[in-house]
Amino acid sequence: MVIDVSGLEKSESREVVFDETVNIPKNYVDNSSIPVKITGTIEKDGDGKFCFTGNVEAWLVLKCDLCLKPFDYKLSTTMNEIFCTNEDEQKDIWLFSDNKIELEPAVVSSILLSFPMRAVCSDDCKGFCHVCGKNLNEGLCSCNVSNNNPLFEELKTLFDDKEV
Template sequence: MQVGATMELLRPLLADITADGLSLIGEVTAEELDLTGEDALLSGPLAVSLDLTNIEGLVAVTGVLEGTIVRECVRCLKEYEDPLAFSVRAAFIQEPKSAPRHPKRIDLRKGRAEVVEAESEEEPDDQYHYQGNQLELAPMLREHVILSAPMQPLCSDDCVGLCAQCGKDLNEGPCQCAEEPTIPTFRVVQSMKHKTGGSSAS
């Protein structure tokens, strides 16, 4: 079964996940994912393609998220458009009324969804809860988008950044700041040795 409307895309019903699974294809906006400019600045909607499988009430979600995000380069501080494309892997388990004696989780690492006994009470990062008969996918997708941000966003690997003195963008050409004279390390060490020797002799 395939669904494309935004409402059904972000809030699918468990009843719609048949034995053959459920495919969700469509677009979502920053507003629909509750993304602010501080989280991620999208230059347009994100294309979403997800496959849902219901296994004993545990829902495995896999797919792809694609779009473009506007980021700020850490070197030149200019904004640039960064193509976004990454895999989505998550599992939804029904919110328990009480802690289960033998908690279970969905193992997504084996190439297919499989229900296994949890090794500990600590939940994996890719597991989420749902209540009732409907999933809420927006928070999960929002988290994936935020976590996709690089630690050091660069507009280009060749970006040389700004001049530390005048702030000119050196990608546009050299600035007029005089280069600070540098003293070879060997000469500095030799000078220190002479000074130390002289003070010892006296």
């Protein structure tokens, strides 16, 4: 995922499109090779300084927080990154050399920064019975308790309060 910026003049920009796969640490996702689509522009800001702005779409396989089943999740985010040939006093920049910008680390970092706080396979995932551990999406268990997760019920009351 390399952008060649040779020949770009100051304030000139070039369109960038990538349809590739990236690798994300296994503890985040269930698929090790993630299909991504990047569309954006690279612009020369000054000598050895380039700005990339664009959109990222990534097709992830996440594990449901409630029932642990892997499910497909499409993530969309934006990127706004600065690439420099030498480390100046600026923070949050990416280094590159030889007119070749490797975009992949910046893409992976944008994906990780916009991961969902809570991953749930579907709005009505029932999760596990908190008594016997059965996956309640596969049918009810015979535990003589309400199948409502007490924690969830508690959260619901909290939200109800907030709406007032």
